[in-house]
Amino acid sequence: MNNGYSQADETLDGIIDYYEGQGFDVTFYNADQWEEQGFYYGGTLDGVTLTNGGYNPDKEKSTCTGCECDGTCNKPNPNEKPQGHNPCENGGCGTNVNDADTSTSNTTDGAGCKKPPTCDSDTQTLNLSTCSCDDKPKKNWKLDKDNDGFGQQKSAIKSPGGDWVVGTVKGSDCDDTVHADINNNDCSKKPCKSADGKKANPLINMKILPTPGDISARNSKPVNGDFGGRGGNHNGVDLAAKPGTPIYAQYDGKITGNIVTSWPDNMGGLSWNEFRDNRKDSSLDSNSGGNRFRLEVEVDGQMYHIQYMHIQEGGVIHSRNTEVKAGDLIGYTGATGSVQATGSGGPHLHIEYWINGQYKNYADPKNFFQSNFDEFGNTTNPCE
Amino acid sequence: MKTYIKILILSFTISCQAQDKDQTDNLAYCNYDLYLGDLQINTSCNKKTPTDYSISEIKQSFNVPITKEISKVADENTGGNSTYWDFVFKDSSGKLSLEIYDSKLPEFYLTHSNIPVTIGSEVIKVGDSISKLKSFLNTRGFKKQGNNTLFIFIDYNVVTFGIENNSIKYIAFNGNYF
Numbered sequence: 001m002n003n004g005y006s007q008a009d010e011t012l013d014g015i016i017d018y019y020e021g022q023g024f025d026v027t028f029y030n031a032d033q034w035e036e037q038g039f040y041y042g043g044t045l046d047g048v049t050l051t052n053g054g055y056n057p058d059k060e061k062s063t064c065t066g067c068e069c070d071g072t073c074n075k076p077n078p079n080e081k082p083q084g085h086n087p088c089e090n091g092g093c094g095t096n097v098n099d100a101d102t103s104t105s106n107t108t109d110g111a112g113c114k115k116p117p118t119c120d121s122d123t124q125t126l127n128l129s130t131c132s133c134d135d136k137p138k139k140n141w142k143l144d145k146d147n148d149g150f151g152q153q154k155s156a157i158k159s160p161g162g163d164w165v166v167g168t169v170k171g172s173d174c175d176d177t178v179h180a181d182i183n184n185n186d187c188s189k190k191p192c193k194s195a196d197g198k199k200a201n202p203l204i205n206m207k208i209l210p211t212p213g214d215i216s217a218r219n220s221k222p223v224n225g226d227f228g229g230r231g232g233n234h235n236g237v238d239l240a241a242k243p244g245t246p247i248y249a250q251y252d253g254k255i256t257g258n259i260v261t262s263w264p265d266n267m268g269g270l271s272w273n274e275f276r277d278n279r280k281d282s283s284l285d286s287n288s289g290g291n292r293f294r295l296e297v298e299v300d301g302q303m304y305h306i307q308y309m310h311i312q313e314g315g316v317i318h319s320r321n322t323e324v325k326a327g328d329l330i331g332y333t334g335a336t337g338s339v340q341a342t343g344s345g346g347p348h349l350h351i352e353y354w355i356n357g358q359y360k361n362y363a364d365p366k367n368f369f370q371s372n373f374d375e376f377g378n379t380t381n382p383c384e
Numbered sequence: 385m386k387t388y389i390k391i392l393i394l395s396f397t398i399s400c401q402a403q404d405k406d407q408t409d410n411l412a413y414c415n416y417d418l419y420l421g422d423l424q425i426n427t428s429c430n431k432k433t434p435t436d437y438s439i440s441e442i443k444q445s446f447n448v449p450i451t452k453e454i455s456k457v458a459d460e461n462t463g464g465n466s467t468y469w470d471f472v473f474k475d476s477s478g479k480l481s482l483e484i485y486d487s488k489l490p491e492f493y494l495t496h497s498n499i500p501v502t503i504g505s506e507v508i509k510v511g512d513s514i515s516k517l518k519s520f521l522n523t524r525g526f527k528k529q530g531n532n533t534l535f536i537f538i539d540y541n542v543v544t545f546g547i548e549n550n551s552i553k554y555i556a557f558n559g560n561y562f
Contacts, residue, residue: 230540230560238562271533273544273556277481277493280470286483288491289562309562340529342542342560350562 069131191248192370193327200250200327201370202239202308202351208377209238209348225348226377227364236307236352237365241333243312243347249295249324250306250368256357257294257305259320260285263336265313272341289350290337291316295330296357299368305357306365309350310337418538418557419502420482421446425490425557437484439469446480446499448473473499478510494555501555503538514550521545 119126119133127134191201209225224230225238243265262284267275280286289309293316297304312334324330335347353363366372371379418425423437423445439455452472469484478496494501497511506520517534527535532553534545540560546553 233540233559233561235561271529271544271546273493273554273558274546280472280481280483288558337562338558338560339562341535341544341556342558342562 069126069128191327194370198251198326199368199370200248202247202250203241203245203333203349204248205241205245206369206371206373206379207240208373209240209346227362227366235360235362236309236350238348238350239333241347241349243332243334244315245333245349246329247308247311247315247331247333247349249297249326249328249330251295251297251299251326253295253297253306253324255293255318255320255322255324255330256296257292257307257320259293259316260287260289260291261311261314261316263290263313265334265336267340272338288338288342290339291334292337293318293331294354294357295324303356304363304368305354306368307350307352307354309352310334310339310348312336417502417504418543419500420480420490420492420494420557421499423490425492442469442471442482446473448475448477448480448496448499451479490557491559492555492557495553501543501557503536503543508552508555510552510555512552514547514552517545517547517552 117126117131117133124133126132191204192206193200224234225240226234227237228234270278276286276288289307291311291313292307292309293311294308295306297306308331310333312332313336315332315334317329317331318324333347333349339347351365353365353368355361355363372381374380423442443450450471451474452470454468454470456468469482471480471482473480473482473496475496477498478494480496480499481493482490483492484490495510497509500507500509502508503520508517508520521534521536527537529535532547534547536543536545537560542558542560544554544556544558546556
């Protein structure tokens with residue numbers, strides 16, 4: 001192939017005039033496009049003399065010898081480019097780049113070919129160096145530092161495979177994306193949901209305080225965790241839960257209300273009253289509910305605010321106005337606030353329902369649970 | 385007849401053992417008047433609220449200077465439409481922090497040695513010997529937390545005694561709302 005034009009014509013207009021005079025339709029390429037088409041390119045194109053412009057016969061054939069997982073070519077000279085198209089694009093994998101179909105071929109017969117396998121995006125990642133699927137690190141961590149079996153914030157955690165990982169886990173032994181049953185270390189469990197999926201329990205294990213060991217004291221007034229207990233002053237329900245137990249949204253809604261996150265789990269050896277008094281000196285929140293947040297929901301046309309109290313340090317995981325769906329993880333239970341000082345029966349989730357979002361306008365939370373309870377606070381309907 | 389007596393004695397023994405295991409069993413409810421100085425702290429059973437008191441009444445209840453005084457309509461923390469009073473009385477003998485929150489019962493934290501707390505007929509002060517406290521607690525039942533904290537329950541609410549060097553370090557009163 002001959003360029004057919006002289007150095008004197010090597011201006012943009014000269015090239016256009018020449019080739020159009022030869023009956024060609026002229027298409028211009030920028031520098032990269034020009035080289036992609038297999039042409040040498042000796043200088044800037046627009047308004048500048050082209051030197052050494054011309055077709056590169058050596059690029060009639062791509063020098064790809066195979067394709068990598070990421071779609072790049074194996075080439076003897078990495079600076080060379082495939083002719084016209086990249087035969088490795090779109091999952092292509094072939095060596096005969098004279099075959100125009102190689103760019104879309106799925107054949108695996110080429111030497112050096114690496115055809116990427118299809119990996120399970122939930123559990124695997126594509127390893128480009130081996131062109132194979134590697135298992136993702138499992139996140140259902142076992143808190144190995146103190147073998148407590150349930151969640152506190154840890155800086156060193158151990159995977160099931162035994163690999164130490166430095167990181168932070170809030171609350172759960174299990175992956176946040178898996179609905180964890182922290183009390184039983186069964187990461188496959190999820191909270192009970194209604195058949196239509198619009199309503200869920202706030203915890204996987206539902207148990208109104210007192211805990212099983214205190215069943216005989218359920219009617220003992222100081223620790224009665226039921227709605228209306230404690231002389232009518234208990235405006236919510238106390239659900240027994242080890243600190244770090246995941247809390248789930250009962251309905252679709254959005255995080256709202258005054259979000260308090262300033263209470264730590266560790267009070268430095270002080271009693272709650274001493275610790276609270278120190279906080280008051282610095283004007284920090286002194287409400288005995290501890291860390292807390294609310295979820296605004298609508299149930300049968302009625303708006304409610306669900307108030308969650310005694311949340312673990314770091315257990316408020318959403319900011320205000322975050323929208324959530326029924327069954328979504330929204331936080332972790334704890335024992336902040338007055339749990340340690342009021343004989344309330346141990347760590348628990350205090351949950352209240354405010355009709356129309358109005359304080360002191362309470363509804364019995366039990367009316368909104370998927371579970372029903374017997375006189376001892378145990379659920380009577382197994383979760384399907 | 386002997387068998388019946390044995391069963392009766394056995395039942396009595398079991399009953400006593402059960403009570404010993406949980407020292408809160410012999411609590412009484414709705415029976416105790418509680419005073420902080422001259423200010424009556426109404427407990428749950430009385431169904432009274434802090435609005436039974438005026439700010440001036442509260443201020444005059446203690447012969448200790450006020451060092452902090454907050455009186456306001458509660459904000460979103462409490463949902464609004466509620467009062468929030470927070471007073472600190474303090475001098476060289478200690479301090480009293482008194483909080484009336486969300487139209488609930490007053491709560492207090494007391495380290496002042498000259499403000500007595502009256503529970504029923506018992507009068508207790510910060511600095512009193514633990515021996516006096518033991519006698520008092522044993523007549524009512526108590527719960528213990530660690531070596532330095534004791535609780536008694538009064539009408540669903542909680543009185544906390546902090547102990548240090550065999551004497552009362554502080555006295556606190558909390559509602560049991562959450």
